[in-house]
Amino acid sequence: MKKKLKYLFLGLLSFVTYVVSEAATIEKELTYKKYTLTDSYKYGKATRSFQWEKISAHLDRLDSFQSHNVRxxxxxxxxxxxxxxxxxxxxxxxxxxxxxxxxxxxxxxxxxxxxxxxxxxxxxxxxxxxxxxxxxxxxxxxxxxxxxxxxxxxxxxxxxxxxxxxxxEAKSFSKVVVVDRKNQNITTLEKVGDVWKVRSMNPASTGLDKPPYALPTPLGVFVIQSKKLKMEYLRDGSQTEIDGYAPYASRFSGGGYIHGVPVNLPRTEMIEYSQTLGTTPRSHMCVRNATSHAKYIYEWAEINKGLVIVIE
Incomplete structure (x- = not known):
């Protein structure tokens, strides 16, 4: 049976439902509302979007995965x-x-x-x-x-x-962060009953494939493993010299963190936003966010209970 997408748009922050046959139901109900992107938007001459149908399919697979497994x-x-x-x-x-x-x-x-x-x-x-x-x-x-x-x-x-x-110990996963490498955006979703609620829709910058220091953000489904209020990073090429820190960092794969805007020394105070967010990959595997959005994820998604899904 062909998949049918029923799409209802009632305004940027209003109630939106996406239903895909044999896929998860997604409704928009934001709880973080700063820097919110629309469902599709212009970037230069191109149009970018939140790939709701693809996200819905991933969430459906996750729901099935959870329903068939308990450990x-x-x-x-x-x-x-x-x-x-x-x-x-x-x-x-x-x-x-x-x-x-x-x-x-x-x-x-x-x-x-x-x-x-x-x-x-x-x-x-x-x-x-x-x-x-x-x-x-x-x-x-x-x-x-x-x-x-x-x-x-x-x-x-x-x-x-x-x-x-x-x-x-988790028996199920109700909080998911979806990172889109193709469109350079990020969304958070929370399972409430049988519906996945969209909690935020923001610009992000993923990892740049430029080794040895910059690596692309890996694709996959990951468990949030650890958190750092300030994740210090080294100067490229150095084993000891601290170059700065990234605030509200949640690690999900290797050295890949979801974090706020990096702060390079000698500056020490946090930076809320960067105009480079949502443009092109420029991180060292990590996923950069507005600092307040990184803080939202840091406090919202628990270690070993929150998931990160990275898509293309």
């Missing part, structure tokens, strides 16, 4: 703390014109560095592919050295060495 976890290998994974069966070396060291990825584009190895059952010699740090998984079973899991955004059942998996 959840997140994948952990920030800064390779649990070990650089073995080389996958099929890899691609990404080379760069700026002379940066080539990056090892699997054929699906997931990086080996800070990645988690996914093994096919019965084929434990080498991993088939990688999953990004922070990915949401459902746990099927636990053996002595391995978990059998389903990764939310990767089809199939996989074995993962136990050191890479952290079980979490």
């Amino acid at each position: 959840f976890g997140s994948l952990k290998n920030y800064k390779n703390i649990n070990g650089l994974p073995p080389v996958a069966k099929q890899i691609a070396m990404e080379k760069y014109s700026n002379g940066a060291r080539p990056t090892v990825k699997d054929i699906y584009g997931h990086r080996r560095n800070q990645g988690i190895p996914l093994y096919v059952v019965g084929e434990m010699d080498r991993p088939e592919r990688y999953a990004p740090d922070g990915s949401l998984v459902s746990i099927i079973s636990r053996e002595l050295e391995y978990y059998k899991v389903v990764v939310e955004n990767i089809d199939g059942e996989w074995l993962i060495p136990a050191r890479y998996v952290k079980e979490i």
Whole structure:
């Protein structure tokens, strides 16, 4: 049956319902109302938008994922703390014109560095592919050295060495942040009954693919893993020199945080907004927001209970 989109628009902050056949129902009911974008808007000569149909499909998949599973976890290998994974069966070396060291990825584009190895059952010699740090998984079973899991955004059942998996107490996930790399925007949604309520619609800037220091924001479904009121960052190329901080930082994958406008030293006071938000990727994997919106997410989405979905 063909999908039918019923779209009703009653004003920027008014009640809006999107219904897609076999997809989640989304209604607009904002609780953060600063810098709010319209559903579609101009950027230069192009038109950008919130991809509600795609977001609805992701939320429907998440609802189905939750309904069929009761034991959840997140994948952990920030800064390779649990070990650089073995080389996958099929890899691609990404080379760069700026002379940066080539990056090892699997054929699906997931990086080996800070990645988690996914093994096919019965084929434990080498991993088939990688999953990004922070990915949401459902746990099927636990053996002595391995978990059998389903990764939310990767089809199939996989074995993962136990050191890479952290079980979490959440039984369901009602607060989701959706980051759109293509349109450089961000929205927050909260499940109320059977409906996903849109809580905010804002401009954002995602990661720039310019290694070795700037990396793209990874695609996937991630668990918010930690938070920092002020996330200090180093000067590019330095191992020790602090260059500034990003306020209200919520980490979801590797070194990727959702945070406010960066503050470069010697300045110390927070910056509320930047005109570069919502334009082009310019972060170091992170997702930049207006500082008050980053604070909203920081206080709204709990660690191990809030999710981040990154789409293209």
